[in-house]
Amino acid sequence: MDFVFGYAAIHAYKAYNDEIFKRYAQDSWEYGMNYTLSNDQVAARHTPVKNFTLQVDCTGFKVTGGSFWASHKPQCCSSKWSFIWVISSLLAEVTANNTYLDAAIASSEFILNQLGNSNSLIKDSLNIGPTDTCQAGQDYPYNSGLTIEGLAILDALQPDPDRLQKLYNIISAATIADWHNKDGVIVSNAPSGYGHPQQGGDSHLIRAMNEVYHRTNDSNLQSYAEKYLSVQYNALLDFSTSEGTDIYGGQWTGPPSDQISGENQTVALSLLVNAISLTDAIQSPEPTFTTIPPGATLPASPPSSHSARTGAIIGGVIGGVILVILTGLCFLRLRRKNQRRLNAPSQYLPSFVVFPSSSQTTLGQSASSGYSRAQKGQNSNNRNQFASDRIIQPLDGKRGIREQTTLPASSADNVTQDTAPPATIVPITQPPLPSVQNRDNMTTEDLITLLNQRLQPGPHWEEEMPPEYPRTPH
Numbered sequence: 001m002d003f004v005f006g007y008a009a010i011h012a013y014k015a016y017n018d019e020i021f022k023r024y025a026q027d028s029w030e031y032g033m034n035y036t037l038s039n040d041q042v043a044a045r046h047t048p049v050k051n052f053t054l055q056v057d058c059t060g061f062k063v064t065g066g067s068f069w070a071s072h073k074p075q076c077c078s079s080k081w082s083f084i085w086v087i088s089s090l091l092a093e094v095t096a097n098n099t100y101l102d103a104a105i106a107s108s109e110f111i112l113n114q115l116g117n118s119n120s121l122i123k124d125s126l127n128i129g130p131t132d133t134c135q136a137g138q139d140y141p142y143n144s145g146l147t148i149e150g151l152a153i154l155d156a157l158q159p160d161p162d163r164l165q166k167l168y169n170i171i172s173a174a175t176i177a178d179w180h181n182k183d184g185v186i187v188s189n190a191p192s193g194y195g196h197p198q199q200g201g202d203s204h205l206i207r208a209m210n211e212v213y214h215r216t217n218d219s220n221l222q223s224y225a226e227k228y229l230s231v232q233y234n235a236l237l238d239f240s241t242s243e244g245t246d247i248y249g250g251q252w253t254g255p256p257s258d259q260i261s262g263e264n265q266t267v268a269l270s271l272l273v274n275a276i277s278l279t280d281a282i283q284s285p286e287p288t289f290t291t292i293p294p295g296a297t298l299p300a301s302p303p304s305s306h307s308a309r310t311g312a313i314i315g316g317v318i319g320g321v322i323l324v325i326l327t328g329l330c331f332l333r334l335r336r337k338n339q340r341r342l343n344a345p346s347q348y349l350p351s352f353v354v355f356p357s358s359s360q361t362t363l364g365q366s367a368s369s370g371y372s373r374a375q376k377g378q379n380s381n382n383r384n385q386f387a388s389d390r391i392i393q394p395l396d397g398k399r400g401i402r403e404q405t406t407l408p409a410s411s412a413d414n415v416t417q418d419t420a421p422p423a424t425i426v427p428i429t430q431p432p433l434p435s436v437q438n439r440d441n442m443t444t445e446d447l448i449t450l451l452n453q454r455l456q457p458g459p460h461w462e463e464e465m466p467p468e469y470p471r472t473p474h
Contacts, residue, residue: 003028003029003032003067003083003084003087004083005024005028006024006025006027006028006029006032006083006087007025007028007083007086007087009021009022009024009025009028010022010025010087010090010091010094011090012024013025013094014090014094022091022094022095025087025090025091026091028087029084029087029088029091029100029103032067032083032084032087033067033084033103034049035047035049035067035068036067036068036084036103036107037054037063037067041054042054042062042063047068049068050068054128063110063114063126063128067084067107082107082111082122082143082146082147082149082150083146084103084107085104085107085108085111085146085147085150085154086146086149086150086153088100088101088103088104088107089101089104089150089153089154089157090153092104092157093153093157101157101158104150104154104157105154105158107150108150108151108154108163111147111150112147112166114126115143116147116170117139119173120166120169120170120172120173120174121139121143121144121170121173121174121177122139122143122144122147122170123137123138123139123143124137124138124139124140124143138189139177140179140188140189140190141174141177141179141186141188141189141190141202141204141205142188142190142202142204142205144170144173144174144177144205144208145174145202145204145205145206145207145208146204146208147170147208148167148170148171148174148205148208148209148211148212149204149207149208149211151163151166151167151170152167152208152211152212152215152216153211153215155167155215155216156215156216164218167212167216167221168221171209171212171221171224171225174205175224175228179202181253183231183235183253184228184231185201185231185232185235185239185252185253186200186201186202186205186206186232186252187199187200187251187252187253188200188201188202190202199250199251200249200250200251200252200264200267201232201236201250201251201252201267201268201271202267203266203267203270203271206229206232206270206271206274207270207274209225209228209229209274210225210229210274210277212225213225213226213229213277213278214277226278229271229274229275229278230275230278232252232271232275233271233272233275235252235253236248236252236268236271236272239252239253239254239255239256240252240253240254240255240256240268241256242256242257242258243256245258247259247260247265248264248265248267248268249264250263250264250267252271
């Protein structure tokens with residue numbers, strides 16, 4: 001679990017620029033690397049932290065870069081590998097030390113080669129004991145989420161067309177997987193754990209899409225991430241918030257709960273913090289998407305300018321001290337729902353977002369199912385058939401963001417993209433702070449202030465504002 005603490009520490013460092021958090025992250029990284037397989041250990045089929053001979057050649061690739069989750073088990077757990085991937089990438093970013101960059105690349109190659117299945121979903125674990133046959137575990141949202149986060153950060157540090165292609169493929173698979181309901185809201189299939197209540201949301205996937213939104217220079221990915229986060233945000237407020245309270249349920253599809261849970265509040269806060277960074281996207285026009293043909297060479301983009309700015313770290317501000325501060329904020333009164341919803345184009349997710357693959361894949365307006373919503377019941381046994389030629393259909397007019405319909409219930413189920421009524425946009429009545437109009441210039445203090453402002457039902461009082469925080473340099 002040391003990588004989890006390091007993950008929280010590096011995000012706390014990026015939020016507060018306090019050297020002690022960076023040292024915590026480095027200490028966690030160094031300790032965790034004791035359980036990470038090097039080239040020499042793979043060649044010897046032995047590591048000092050295990051007392052058995054290793055299986056070192058799985059799926060045709062070596063297991064170099066894999067990390068053990070526990071000292072007494074032969075399993076390597078992808079969430080641990082992904083944590084070290086993300087920590088290594090972020091440490092490389094803040095220290096410019098190639099040791100961290102090399103570790104990030106090794107971890108990324110291990111995860112993508114050993115755990116990625118034919119559908120571009122990421123498996124949970126790999127058994128590499130002497131009598132094991134490299135069995136892979138189940139695919140869960142948090143595995144894909146951490147992998148997307150690592151890819152987004154690493155590609156911003158070291159742009160690579162092949163890495164960008166993999167990012168497209170994994171996002172495509174993760175956001176159409178059956179761990180979403182019919183409206184595209186996350187319903188995690190993972191056992192209950194930190195960051196993912198059972199049958200609830202998943203903070204790892206949320207942070208991942210926020211990193212994509214802030215770090216990528218690819219307009220398709222950025223716009224897709226924006227809509228995906230907006231969907232989850234509106235679901236949390238509409239279906240999972242206890243009326244008149246700051247209590248959030250673990251299931252973003254509802255029903256709300258009147259019992260406060262630290263786990264549920266923390267996961268909800270992760271979504272609130274990540275969604276609030278979409279400030280400048282509220283009034284943005286609907287983007288235009290183009291098809292990238294199969295086999296096309298994607299341009300190598302320069303590192304995103306967001307990566308070195310405070311605005312880019314919002315997606316990771318979930319661990320450490322920031323969680324304590326934000327947890328306090330969640331007890332402030334909420335302003336009315338129609339004052340705090342994110343606006344988006346009438347359709348639930350962006351129109352015709354195209355994710356390239358080896359055989360041209362076209363995504364339609366939904367990022368939450370691999371097939372038409374009308375066909376979902378008929379194809380419930382085909383959850384792994386995310387074929388590259390599958391065309392994602394619209395959401396059949398159901399629960400578009402801020403979408404209103406006057407059709408009776410009997411006909412609403414048959415609404416299609418062509419017959420869906422136009423959207424009704426409910427504007428945010430309280431404009432964002434002048435200092436945070438541009439997400440490039442958003443500081444942590446600005447974000448906390450803006451979040452507090454949005455939670456107020458009316459005029460705010462100075463004594464209710466969060467404490468002063470040192471501004472981080474741009």
